[in-house]
Amino acid sequence: MNSEMGSRCCPFVFYIMTGIQVLHIAPFSSEEYSAHDGEYMLFAVRDGAAEMKIGSRSYGLVKESLVVAEPGQTTFSQTRENSLSFYSITFKALRVSDTVALVDESPATFPCTGTLSCVPFSRCVDLLEAIEQHSHDEDELIRFYNHVRFEELIRHVLQQNARTAPAPNLRDAVKSSIDYISDHYAEPMTVSQLAADANVFPWQYTRIFKELTGQIPLEFINKLRIDHAKQLLLKTEDRIHEIALHVGFNNEFYFNRRFKKLEGIAPGRYRHHHQGTVRIVSLLMEDLLLTLGVTPVVQWSHKGWGRQEYLGLNHIPAFDVLQNSYEPLSTYKPDLIIARRSDYEYRTDQYEQCKRFVQTDIILHDDADWRSTLRTVANLLGRVNQAEQAIQQYETKVSKVRRLLTHSIKDRTYAFLRVSAECISIDQTYTKSFLWGDLGIVPHPMVQELSSEEGRQGVTWEWLQRLDSDYIFFAFDKWHEQEAGSERRQITHPLWHTIPAVRNRHAFEVDFMTWMNHGYLANNKKVDDVLSLLAKVK
Known part of the structure; x- marks a missing residue:
């Protein structure tokens, strides 16, 4: 056959592996690596995290990171609390002449450097493990097979990285991907494919995705699917497995498990509770x-x-x-x-x-x-979402109030009196977790010395006169056998006004049923009471 009738069958560039190692860097350590002249260095992270500096650029390495350094570049890796385990491969890119003779004097350029994509990373690991395992074999055929494995690794990397450059704005790329997911949530999708479609490396994609949504991609997708499933459960009479398939789940069993994990209840029971x-x-x-x-x-x-x-x-x-x-x-x-x-x-x-x-x-x-x-x-x-929202609102409110009261309640103590017609008792059961636990107002030492049972049995006037707490909160307990209103006679007793907090006008009446209760609404009202009452204290 005339050479002009044929076409060139071999590539213009060959990639020749010159070495492979499995390396480890201990926590809070650093290592420096450099290759021989003309050699590229490829690093594939198996586990751990580190900062790697190549030339003037720095890269954050995590599990499944892939980085290529150009010839002549020295790499410096620094770990912190995590160790780093990775493969290091050195290789050359050699140009092939028209006569199919390797020209060492004219090295070729590897088209991709810096951080690269390698999806699925398990494919890279399988190839790297096999390459490292046979790297010292002397048998020529086995060495050839190992070279084929290396070329397959390079093909796998180039296929994903040589076609297009990374997106100039990674956050915008991930935002667009999130919009796509919202519109196509029922379609089959994987994180690897979503990252590839966004032209973002998978580890970057997941990190930016969580920064934007507060969730990793799979959690976000499942939440979207479950939210749409909830609407279908209430608006249609479709069977559970039909709804599962419609929103993107492959089978009813997995749908039921994800639904119950997110909502705390099975889909059928959710429908029953909410349709009527x-x-x-x-x-x-x-x-x-x-x-x-x-x-x-x-x-x-x-x-x-x-x-x-x-x-x-x-x-x-x-x-x-x-x-x-x-x-x-x-x-x-x-x-x-x-x-x-x-x-x-x-x-x-x-x-x-x-x-x-x-x-x-x-x-x-x-x-x-x-x-x-x-x-x-x-x-x-x-109604899991309603509960979490209420708890978060309460925690936010309490945190704000604690900051407001920081100076006024510092080193201040309290006692809570439960006033009935028959006795005055000290409550800790219903008020301690709120006043001390939530707001940080400390029970007076005399109160802390009492067990809950001792406080419930009542205290004497002599005990109350020695009670020098900064604040007293009290509520009227009406459950007794005496006439209506007789519990209020306690605060007309001559000794009532000898109690230090009463004498200083730091004794505050509160609603009995609100304060003798535990709950979101009760505790919100207690917070409001404390703010209002302590605002009166000069």
């Missing part, structure tokens, strides 16, 4: 129900204490919790009864009666841990 009005009874936990946007069908009531007026449930029928049987609750046709652990332990027989006619769940958290209780109730009702 769920009728719920949760005596003395109405605060938490309202926080979740659920109005109870009946509210807690007590002959001595009355109702929880701060909740504003005047239009809701009341149920007296002192009666021996809770079977009358069935007349309100509840779908679910939720009981606090303390109530169940005190009224086990009554709640066991409830289990005969309706599902009755017992919350096992300590009553004072209203955040955990709220989360548990939210899981039961499929």
Whole structure:
């Protein structure tokens, strides 16, 4: 065949590996590497993190990073708290002449340097492991096979990096990708493909994605799919597996698992609870129900204490919790009864009666841990997002108030008095976790010396006269057998005004049912009370 009739079949450039090592850099260490003349250095990170400086440029290395340094460049790597484990390959790029003779005097240029993409990275690792394993073999055929592996590695890298340059604005590229995901969430997609489409290296893509959304890509995609699934569950009668496929999940089992992890409830139960009005009874936990946007069908009531007026449930029928049987609750046709652990332990027989006619769940958290209780109730009702939003709002408010009160409450102490007609007791059960735990106002040492039971039994006037706390908060406990209003006679007693905080006008009355309760709404009102009352202190 005439050479003019044919075409050149060999590449213009060959890449020849000259060495391979597996290297490790310990935490808080540094290493410097340089290759021989004309050699490129390729670094593929297996694990760890470090800063690498190549020439005048610095790169952040993490697991699955791939970096190529040009000939003559010295690399300097510095680790901090993490070690670094990586492959180091040196290679040459050699030009091929028209006579198919290698020309060492005219080295070629490798088209990609700096940080590169290598997806899937597992493919790179497989090739590198095999290359390193056979790098010392003397058999010529095996050495040739190893060269083929190296050329396959180079092909894999060039295929992903030589076509186009990295996007000039990586954040804009990732933002566009996020918009694409929002519009095509139901389509099959992988992080590797999304990064490749955005022309961003995968490790950069994931980092920037989280900076922009607060989530890694897979979490973001699943959240989008679940949110659309929730809409379909409420707006259609489609079967669960049909909805799962429609929003992009391959199978119903995985959809159910992801849905329950995000929402705290299975898809079918979510549909049941939200398509209609769920009728719920949760005596003395109405605060938490309202926080979740659920109005109870009946509210807690007590002959001595009355109702929880701060909740504003005047239009809701009341149920007296002192009666021996809770079977009358069935007349309100509840779908679910939720009981606090303390109530169940005190009224086990009554709640066991409830289990005969309706599902009755017992919350096992300590009553004072209203955040955990709220989360548990939210899981039961499929309202996890509402619970987390409420808790975050409360934490933000408390943090702000603590900063406002930093100077006024520093080194200040308090006591909370529960005033009834029969005695004055010291409360810690309902108020300590709020005043001390949330706001940072410290109980007076005399209070801290009392156990909860000792404080509940009541203290003497002589004890109160020695109580030199900076603040006193007190509420009137109306559950007694004396005439209405008799509890207020305690503060007309001659010794009342000998108590230091009372004498200094630092004794503040608060609402009994608000302060003797745990919950988002109750605690928000307590915060407002403290701000208002302490503002009066000069």
